[in-house]
Structures are given as structure tokens and as C-alpha cells.
Amino acid sequence: DKGTYPHYMLKEIDDQPTVMRKLAQTYFNDDGQVTIDDELLADLQSADRLYIVAAGTSYHAGLVGERLFERLAAVPTEAHVSSEFAYNSPILSKHPFFIFLSQSGETADSREVLTEVNAKGYHSLTITNVQNSTLSREATYTMLLNAGPEIAVASTKAYTAQIAVEAIIAKALGEATQQVAAADFDLRPQLGLVANGIQALVDQKERFEAVAKDNFVDQRDAFYIGRGIDYAVSLEASLKLKEITYIHSEGVAAGELKHGPIALIESGTPVIGIITQERTASLTRSNLAETAARGSHIMTIVTKSLAKAHDDIILEDVDEMLTPLLTIIPAQLISYYTSLLKGLDVDKPRNLAKSVTVQ
């Protein structure tokens, strides 16, 4: 039920602070310790490599997960697009463990991979929003997103919930294997900060509506750029825009611009830089400036501690590994308002289905 909301997508964007708080309750005990299933944890510990398999937005959440597992749990991790993995799989490690990310739990491309994983006797975890969905039933373990029904075709709260659950598992695994990075990662209070940070953004809706009106509605192309985890979010931000506004959009690794995509920049083309990582902030800023010199209209989404006077959208500071939970919110809202201003069907964009049950 969308209640008083004009569209499911807007309601689902607004649900995100609540979902973050709910996950902090579900997966932490009263002492503030992260808790996941013991057998799952043991299985994860015996794996020498994690394979995250997913499609669309869930794949983009997997790209963030890849970094979380490597940094917090020091376990090699690869995120793969399920339709590719199914027919062009990489050479597997000796003890692989599979993580399927799927909001619906019904994506046929992912199921194709899981069937093969089961046939080979490997163990797996499905992270999904739908209890008893096909991918949940067929995997060894299930963890729920607890995000409530997601109805809009464009996925929003499932993306942030998937990243939060990946962080929860990475922390549990890293603690079990005595990783300092995991012990130092104060996830539970961080999820509270994230919830507040998202709330601060969704409370500024008029601002994002104005950005959509002034900088996006009349554009043919738009680019999101970033490095590392910010690049992973750029891909998702760009998918959100193209899905519901039909504006051609690409997420580009900031350093790759000059190897090709910068040729597409014309006068007024929006280029949005996502900047949350101290190590690479100045490099991404230089890449933005290079597009501005070709006439682009640049905008920045930046965390407070890295912000400069001319930055546009400034986010509350959270742990550098959790910034995707905040940086995606402006992109979701800008896409929503651009679609609305163009008079399009926000919740049911053309040519797309909520759950893709054919390969």
C-alpha cells in the first residue's frame, strides 16, 4: 500500500531510514554483537573465495559487497552478472561459496547459476526480500532484507538493504577470523548514522526536484563518475536514471573518461561526481574539471569531511565503506523527479518488468 504517496517509488525511497534501523535490530543482539547463523558463518569461514551472483541493481549492490568482504573479512570476492556467469563462468577456486543477491528471489538468470551450483554440491546463501522465493528455497541458507514489499520497478530500498546485509555478513566473518578491520568497524552505531543521513536527504526533496528541473529534464545524456566504491554507485545511479527517465546515462570510472567517454561531453551535459574516498577525491575532482573544460555541467555528491565551498550535495559523514548507502539517495530522488517532470510512468517504466523470470 502506498498510503498517501503519489508513487510507490517515492514511498520506497522514504522507507530507507526505517529499513536501516530494522536491519540493525534484526542482525545485532542486545549486547550489540553482530549475529548471523552459526552454520552459515562456518561455511563462509571455510571458503577461499566468495562469488556474488546477481542482476541489475542487485549486481550493483554486489559490486559494493566485493569491497566490503575484501576489506573487512580479507576474503577474495568477485561479483558477477548472473546471465554471464551462467554460460561463461570463471575458473572457480578450490572452496568457493556463492552469495545470490535478489530482491524478488525469482530472477531466472540467477536461478540458472544456482541450479548448477547445487549440481556441483557447492554451498550458497540467498539474500532476498521474499521469504520462500525460488532462490531462497534452492540455496543452502537465506538471509532476509526485511525491507517490506518493493513494488516500483526501479529498485531503491532493496539496494541499500542488500549493502547493509553484506556489511553485516562481512563484519561477522571478519570478526570470526580476527580481522582488525572488522573489529574496528562499528557497524551498529554506523547504521544509525546512515539512517539519520538518509533522513536528512529525503527531507530535502524540493531541492532534488529543482536539480531535476534545471539540469536533467531536457538532457539527452548524463554521466555519473567516481572511483572505487563511488564508481560502483555511479553504475547504480546511472541505471536508476536511464530506467525511469529514458535519458541515456553511463556510470564511468572517473579515470576512464579520458580513454573514450569524454568524447560524448557536449555543452551542458550533466556530469555528476561522487566523492567519498579520501585517497581518490582529488583525482575525481580533476576528472570532473576535465569534463567542465569541454562544456559539461558538473555537480558533486560529497561527504562532509571532503567537501569544498563549491560542492553541491553534501552528505553526513559515515564510515568510508558505507557511503553508498547515502550517495545513492540523491540519484534516486533526481531520477524520480526527472521522470515525474517528463510525465512518465515512474513506477512502471516502459519495456521493464519487476521480476525477470526468463533468461
Ligand code: M6R
Ligand atoms: O529481483 P532481483 O533483485 O533479482 O532483480 C534484479 C534486476 O532485475 C533488478 O534489480 C532490476 O535491474 C531493477 N529494475 C533495477 O531497478
